[in-house]
Amino acid sequence: MFTNEVISSFNDLEISLYNYITKHSDKVIYMRIRELADQTHVSTSTILRFCRKLNCEGFSEFKVKLKLHLDRNEEANLKSTKHYLSEFVERTMKGNFESYIQETAELVAHAEKVIFVGTGSSGILAEFGARYFSSLGKFSSFIKDPFYPINSKDLNDSAAIILSVSGETDYTLRLANLLKEEGSKIISITNSKNCTLAKMSDINIAYYVTEVHLGEANITTQIPVIYILEETAHMIRNINKLRHQMKKNST
Structure with missing residues (x-):
């Protein structure tokens, strides 16, 4: 107010x-x-x-x-986390949700640099994603500062994984635009495909769960984001293991 x-x-x-x-x-x-x-x-x-x-x-x-x-x-009616988990699982069983994760894994596996981006709670998940990817063999960095300077000319072979529930946060869109201008491929993870961030992305993974607000705070569950990040990281590891085995067999 x-x-x-x-x-x-x-x-x-x-x-x-x-x-x-x-x-x-x-x-x-x-x-x-x-x-x-x-x-x-x-x-x-x-x-x-x-x-x-x-x-x-x-x-x-x-x-x-x-x-x-x-x-x-x-009046905020907070349902059990189980409700939102069930909602997510039910929706991911339909359509080609897993194919978007596979496409993301392929792109990231072949990228020289991987940068996670997010602000607020999405910034915390960006840090988690970078650490998780790095732990599974794909070194990644993260940006949580909305005013982080991006003026590198060495991002043509990079992938930026940008996290945002709404896909309309001004600071996040600013960073996405800067990374895109520098040649980075944009992968966004949002709650809907009908948002600005999704439309400016090379790949968008939308998880579609009911948004929940408590006062001014957006407390929409982040369980789908964690699943997407972990599943993508495992796929990347498998891709890299297969590439290594093929290279080994060819020598």
């Missing part, structure tokens, strides 16, 4: 009002404007100006929006 942009526009009185409201939201939704003014030691005109900055015509509309915001945070 309170975006960074809006908060940065508050003056000192409005900041004090904001601090009071965030600490006493459950009480504010039942207050009259005069009561809030007395509690915060500001004028009613300051409160009305505060409301307008939040695109509310008056204090009454602000209270309605505040209550809806509180209700959304309380």
Whole structure:
């Protein structure tokens, strides 16, 4: 409800009002404007100006929006992880999901460099993916910093595995575009194919599970991502073992 942009526009009185409201939201939704003014030691005109900055015509509309915001945070119905695991397994049994993993494994196995990319919780998984791939014989690095400088001219034979639930995160799209411009093949793992990141990728693996939000946080299960990363890494190892055996037999 309170975006960074809006908060940065508050003056000192409005900041004090904001601090009071965030600490006493459950009480504010039942207050009259005069009561809030007395509690915060500001004028009613300051409160009305505060409301307008939040695109509310008056204090009454602000209270309605505040209550809806509180209700959304309380109504999050968190199902068991087993539910989302079953949902993922059921959907992967259909279509050509495994073929996308195989295609990814083939591309990564022949790449000279492998770079995992992600921000937030996807950044943690990017680090896990790089470590897991490296443990199975395919050395990989990872980028979690959304402002990481990418200006290498030596990425033509590289593969970037980019993780994002929504596929619409600005920072992640920025990194994907920079890597693509430098010649890296883009492999994305997202929750849907109908996202910007998927459309700009050479290969996209979409796992389609129900997205879950708790307040501002996206807590969609990451079990499918871990499965995709581990399965891909095992396939790459098998590909490399086969290549090594064929090379050995030819000598």
